[in-house]
Amino acid sequence: MKKNLVKIDNPILKLSQINGYYYNYLVPDGQKEVGVVAQEVEKVLPEIVRTDSKGYKSLDYSKLTPLLIEAIKEQQKQIEEMKKEIEELKKK
Structure with a gap:
């Protein structure tokens, strides 16, 4: 069971502070990888x-993943609000 549930605040702001990178590990024949920098996260x-x-x-x-889910939900809410605004403007 889970307790002390606290909703994630400002998920888009948090994600905007994390960058994705392509990189190679410092080993011979280090393959190209994709990820984030732990120090930034x-x-x-x-x-x-x-x-x-x-x-x-x-x-x-x-x-x-939970942060990404909340960010998508927040963006979807913004999209829906913008759609409504556009429809209202079209009616004028």
Whole structure:
């Protein structure tokens, strides 16, 4: 069971502070990867970033999903409001 549920505030603002990157790991033949920088995410969502015993940071990408869901819902609400405004303007 879950308790202390708190809705995610300002999901779009939080996402706007995280950048996506293409990168290569510093190993021979490091393949091209895609992801985010844990240090950037840590500033916005420190609860999803982990630091191992050697100081390397990583994040649990699955924990970004709730933020993405809320951002999409917020954007959809904005789209619906804009559609209504456009329809009202067309009637004038």
